[in-house]
Amino acid sequence: MGKHIVAQRRGHGSLVYRSPSHRHLGDIKYPRDGTYKIEDIIQAPGRNTPVLLIRNEKNEKNYMIAFNGAYVNQEIHVGDIDSPAIGDVTYLANIPDGSYVYNIESIPGDGGKFCRAAGTAALVISHGAYVSLKLPSGVNKEFHPRCRATVGFIAGSGARDIPILKAGTHIKYLQSKAKRPYTVRGVAMNAVNHPHGGGNHQHVGRPSTVGRGTPPGRKVGRLSPKRRKKYGR
Known part of the structure; x- marks a missing residue:
């Protein structure tokens, strides 16, 4: 009698294959305009980037992807800023050419979609009807001037430099991100486990x-x- 294959067990949604979302901070997007102070720097589960806990004058709490050089009690500004500093969040139209930015919005107001991995940033090339950016992949992409971005580099650039050393460590690392740590070929399985399995070779x-x-x-x-x-061929 056959068994449920791995794809079926994964689709069932058991705890083995489910992301531990109860440990995650949730979707990190840009807060509303204002001045914020960094209250803490958090190592968030499921991410290779540190996360900033920020508060404004109304005691509203938000999370933000940390930039390189951030420190506790530092003030950052969010909104329409003429001369943004490192860590400030503003529109691409206000960021001068030659600046590095991260967590770039694809559509104005979506909270950031591009350059969210540790140590990455995009280079602002030119301004016009659209703002041209050079992404870490080397691709030049145009964005709407009202898309927001954070000035600077994302912290945690050395996350990939640390050797994993053990297979078990790598498995736990990927499980926290709800990713498969390995893939077994169907032809390498027994006939009871997969339609491609079984046989003398x-x-x-x-x-x-x-x-x-x-x-x-x-x-x-x-x-x-x-x-x-x-x-x-």
Whole structure:
């Protein structure tokens, strides 16, 4: 008798495959305009970047991705700023060319979508009808002038320099991010665990293309492909 394959067990949503969201700080977006003071620097679970706990004069608490050089009791400004300093949040139209920014909004008001990983930043190249930025990938992308960004680099640039050393450490690191630490090939499994498993040698043994309406448990391989990609040609 067959078993539920890994994809089915993952889709069931058990605690083994679910992200520990109860330990996370939630979605970090930009606060409303005003002056804030850094109250604490937090190492947030599930992130490789530190997070700033900030408060304004009305005692409203918010979280913000930390910038390199941040310290407790430092003041940062959010809003329409003519001469922004490192750590300030303002519109791209107000940030001069040659500046580095991070947590850039894709659409004005969405809270930031680009350059949110540790140690990353984008370079402001030019201003016009749109603001042109050079992303860490090397791609030049245009943004609306009313999109907000934070001036500076994201803290935690050395997060990837620390060697993991052990496989178990890497598994726990990825589980905190709700990512699979490894992937076992279907042909390497037993026939009871996967449609591609079993046999005296590793082979699929059947067409690996399946239709869009294939029921769960058999829906593995190439899902409703238009063509099979030829490698090495």
